[in-house]
Amino acid sequence: MVPRSATLALNETINARRAAGQDILHLGFGEAGLPVLxxxxxxxxxxxxxxxxxxxxxxxxxxxxxxxxxxxxxxxxxxxxxxxxxxxxxxxxxxxxxxxxxxxxxxxxxxxxxxxxxxxxxxxxxxxxxxxxxxxxxxxxxxxxxxxxxxxxxxxxxxxxxxxxxxxxxxxxxxxxxxxxxxxxxxxxxxxxxxxxxxxxxxxxxxxxxxxxxxxxxxxxxxxxxxxxxxxxxxxxxxxxxxxxxxxxxxxxxxxxxxxxxxxxxxxxxxxxxxxxxPAAVTEHIAASRRLHAKVSRAAHAVFAIAGAACRAPQAGFYLYPDLEPFRPALADRGIETSVALADYLLDEYGIGVLAGEHFGDTQGSLRFRAATSLLYGQTTDQRWEALGSNDPTSLPWISAALDRLHAALQSLA
The missing domain is CATH 3.40.640.10 (Type I PLP-dependent aspartate aminotransferase-like (Major domain))
Structure with missing residues (x-):
């Protein structure tokens, strides 16, 4: 039997939890998160x-x-x-x-x-x-x-x-x-x-x-x-x-x-x-998307850096790959010693969905995961269009609240 792709499986899990009424901060799926032009x-x-x-x-x-x-x-x-x-x-x-x-x-x-x-x-x-x-x-x-x-x-x-x-x-x-x-x-x-x-x-x-x-x-x-x-x-x-x-x-x-x-x-x-x-509409749309991805990804990177996680600065798209190795002693006290256990803990205890590094071939004992920022742009089409057109998208209430929630979770883990 061929298992489902880890990314698609996590997305379906999070969507099911949301449908059941759970408030999930979805950082686990590589969807661009924007409306159709x-x-x-x-x-x-x-x-x-x-x-x-x-x-x-x-x-x-x-x-x-x-x-x-x-x-x-x-x-x-x-x-x-x-x-x-x-x-x-x-x-x-x-x-x-x-x-x-x-x-x-x-x-x-x-x-x-x-x-x-x-x-x-x-x-x-x-x-x-x-x-x-x-x-x-x-x-x-x-x-x-x-x-x-x-x-x-x-x-x-x-x-x-x-x-x-x-x-x-x-x-x-x-x-x-x-x-x-x-x-x-x-x-x-x-x-x-x-x-x-x-x-x-x-x-x-x-x-x-x-x-x-x-x-x-x-x-x-x-x-x-x-x-x-x-x-x-x-x-x-x-x-x-x-x-x-x-x-x-x-x-x-x-x-x-x-x-x-x-x-x-x-x-x-x-x-x-x-x-x-x-045509101009397409090139302008891609340029606006690129600006939005950059601003939100860089803001999320700053959150990880402030918390003490090691993380390469983003240069493209909407992904970060933080390493919580500095958190290992505190995580070990919670029984967390692998990336899968860390991802499960973030989802169950904080309602934050990320994809464990092990799914990307990383070592089992690492504390790395992928965080995708592209589903932070809004729950509705109107919110996503507003984020796309904003000069300061991280100040929008739904995006700033998501970043604050991530910051609070990381601070409590350290």
């Missing part, structure tokens, strides 16, 4: 009559729009390098399935990577992230990890990176990405770079895609779930490397897709084409 909804409505099956990779219009979107971001792309699907998660699975070899992952990393690798029957080889940022294996540890894995009978030929990162909310800098790419190239590895959060980098200049450094070995995945807050619409894309090898890879992925998802729904492709063309 009306212009994108209109594009979806205009495509509502598009009920025919499309090519597996997507319509020419949608793929060309996605190619232009990527090209504007420094990744010169043609439409035949783009595959659209119902969510980037499906495309990640397909890429891992059709590529040869076992998979190297940064630790911690998104919960679905090792789950997918296991479903496919491959080995996941974890390498700790560097101190500065997550999303990549520490280049000082990567080479020896590859040697050890081969001695243990593994065949590490795929490397997954997440830039910007989930769960740490950080961005690996140019030097770190370059060093990892050099090692991957020397060992003949294919990189899959998950860039779903790239448009939510607080400083776009900080974003360095491995596809610009190692274009012939790098696959890029992304979508509209985070930047446009369209998680439930399931619009994902994959960019294959240029050249013959990329074309052959696209054929293998679309072959798998033809038997699993057939195609991205036609109305969703119409909405995707509109969004990828980036």
């Amino acid at each position: 009306p212009e994108v909804a209109a594009a979806l409505a205009e495509g509502a009559m598009e009920n025919a099956y499309t090519p597996v990779a997507g319509t020419v219009r949608a793929r060309e729009a996605a190619a232009r979107y990527l090209s504007r971001r420094g990744l010169r792309t043609s439409a035949d390098q783009v595959i659209l699907a119902p969510g980037s998660k499906a495309l990640l699975y397909a890429a891992i399935a059709v590529l040869p070899g076992d998979v190297v992952l940064p630790v911690p990393s998104w919960v679905s990577y090792p789950a997918q690798i296991g479903l496919i029957g491959k080995r996941a080889i974890g390498v700790p992230i560097p101190r500065i940022a997550g999303g990549i294996p520490d280049p000082d540890l990567l080479e020896s990890a590859l040697v050890t894995a081969r001695k243990d009978g593994a065949d590490p030929r795929i490397l997954i990176l997440t830039v910007p990162d989930n769960p740490t909310g950080t961005i690996a800098g140019a030097d770190l990405v370059g060093r990892v790419c050099e090692i991957a190239d020397r060992h003949g590895m294919t990189i899959i770079c998950d860039e779903i959060y790239r448009d939510l980098a607080y400083d776009p200049e900080a974003m360095h895609s491995p596809a610009t450094l190692l274009p012939h070995r790098t696959i890029v995945t992304g979508g509209l779930s985070k930047s446009m807050a369209l998680g439930g619409w399931r619009i994902g894309f994959l960019r294959t490397p240029p050249g013959l090898a990329g074309q052959q890879l696209a054929d293998r992925i679309t072959g798998l897709g033809s038997e699993v998802w057939s195609c991205l729904a036609g109305p969703m492709q119409a909405a995707a084409a509109f969004a990828f063309e980036a």
Whole structure:
């Protein structure tokens, strides 16, 4: 039996508790927490009559729009390098399935990577992230990890990176990405770079895609779930490397897709084409979202820092990955010695939902967890629009109250 994704399971648990009347501060789910832009909804409505099956990779219009979107971001792309699907998660699975070899992952990393690798029957080889940022294996540890894995009978030929990162909310800098790419190239590895959060980098200049450094070995995945807050619409894309090898890879992925998802729904492709063309309404909406995520995430980071937790400063998206190791003596007095026990305690005693670091591959005895700030923007659509348009969103009563509640809980734990 395949267990449910830890993130989805926690979200369902919290929603059930809320439905039963419990007051839960939801920091456990990576949903962008913002309303649908009306212009994108209109594009979806205009495509509502598009009920025919499309090519597996997507319509020419949608793929060309996605190619232009990527090209504007420094990744010169043609439409035949783009595959659209119902969510980037499906495309990640397909890429891992059709590529040869076992998979190297940064630790911690998104919960679905090792789950997918296991479903496919491959080995996941974890390498700790560097101190500065997550999303990549520490280049000082990567080479020896590859040697050890081969001695243990593994065949590490795929490397997954997440830039910007989930769960740490950080961005690996140019030097770190370059060093990892050099090692991957020397060992003949294919990189899959998950860039779903790239448009939510607080400083776009900080974003360095491995596809610009190692274009012939790098696959890029992304979508509209985070930047446009369209998680439930399931619009994902994959960019294959240029050249013959990329074309052959696209054929293998679309072959798998033809038997699993057939195609991205036609109305969703119409909405995707509109969004990828980036009219002013879309670019302004993403910019406002990025500002909101940055202000609230940085405010939450300050709460953790004041309480004494160790935590990397957020650089993108809406995640923090605090380490409550300084709290260990006080937590041990409560019988809390693992990240899972800590997450359970926060939920049961304080009504605060977070996702334990163990679910991201972290060591069982750590006291780390992921906190997502994006569901603090409001319980209603009107509140979320107000947060999106506010110059000082952390002063809004519902957001400031949530931050105060988090501060009080941390103070009582120390």
